[in-house]
Amino acid sequence: MTFSFLDFAFYAFAAVLIFAALMVVTVRNPVKAALFLVLAFFSAACIWITLEAEFLAIVLVLVYVGAVMVLFLFVVMMLDINLVQMREGFGKYLPVGGFVALLLVAELIIILNAKVFSPDSMPRPAGQPADYSNTQKLGEILYTQYAYPFEIAAIILLVAIVAAISLTLRRRPQTRYQKPAKQISARKEDRLRVVSMKSEKPDPDAAGAGTE
């Protein structure tokens, strides 16, 4: 088996991905951790592109890097995280945390050792012709075969959005909001009254015509 350019690309991106993922959990500064997570997402997207899954790859960048991580950074930057305080009780939780981690690793080893996940049962997908549109195929499947699950997922997400907003929305009656409709509909006549009145002092120009 020859070492093709695609193999090289895979190993390069995979190395960056693993490095970034390790840095996310080990780096001390939470902002840097979030930025490493961005790098990890980006490398994963690059690997997907080498698998000809360009729609998923670009959407990964668009949704996770372009929107979710921006919000994450937004929050993380405003947090005042005291690392000393956070590291208190690290030893106390270590046995439980370590046990859970070991359990996860063991489970992963068991499932990934199974035959369905072996490289032989998942060969590299055959390359598609140049005019093959990943996006179109996904859309066709999503809106025909999986239309109901897709719509149900959408409704659940919508409900989640409404729930999240209603949980966090605080109405403050004393706050004065701007009412743009009222501002736009305001007319000059409602607010301004033009009064014509005589000047109180006698006009110097009219009285002593140009003495200077």
Place this chain on the structure above:
Amino acid sequence: MNWLWSTYGSLPFELQVTIESLIKIIAILVPLLLCVAFMTYAERKIIGYIQVRVGPNRVGPKGWFQPFADVLKLLFKEIVIPSNANRFLFLSAPILSLAPALAAWAVIPFTDTLVLANLDAGLLYILALTSLGVYGVIVAGWASNSKYAFLGAMRSAAQIVAYEIAMGFALVGLLMAAGSLNLVQIVTAQTGGIHQWYLWPLFPLFLVYFISGVAETNRAPFDVAEGESEIVAGFHVEYSGVTFAVFFMAEYANMVLIATLAVIMFLGGWHAPFEFAPFTWIPPIFWLLGKVALMLFVFLWLRATFPRYRYDQIMRLGWKVFIPVTLVWITVIGVFRFLTPFGFIFQ
């Protein structure tokens, strides 16, 4: 010359492709950067005339060499790194904001054959890359260790999240009308004269897209991230010399990009407005460039005309006006497509 061709032919195929692509990239980027340079001159001149001033007129004939003088000045200035700033992130932030603005040009078609990468998901690629530009601003604001810069970065992040959604929905409407994510096919679908342009059936989406584009590039009247009268210069307050110049270039490259995209998606790309004699004499690429110049003029015109939006007004416009407008218009397009699957408006 002959030996050059023969050595080129003897190179491995991958290397040939790389060299060819590199030459194409240079052929796109050099004119783009020149355009950016003269855009600064155009901006100062046009805003000058709008405000009944003359604008720069000292360097070269009528001030035409002003961009070069500015570039030289910025190159020779010292780069000051604030104390306790994160040095690596501070220096990479300008590059983070410039790189997506330049990388997006890879899929821009200048004519039906003149395009670097005719991607099938070109529209998505553009959307993904324009959403990356905000990292430059956020990282700059955070790494500068300055309150003004941080405030600017926070404002920019909130603004971009709001307008990104409206922009994405505007593009959803476009792809419903065109039935393709490929930018070349989107323009080809607008063949046949000015009445075929997507400007007419998608007029609300065009407005939403262009205004969101102005907001995404942090241009006036949406320049709260800079807000020089409130937070000095916002996210780039600590940047000087070349690092500032790179931010500046990113902003203008983004402007040119948004203008080009608006032309490609709504104004018929390289097509002439009328398909008869005097209009077809002009080569297609000049139609594209002319329309882009017009859109760029609108950018400058907006800046000279409108005062800066207040922060809550920006948020209201993004969330409560643009997103509902795009949603309604997507429904309208869907209904039209459903009722007229084989023609009438969109084919």
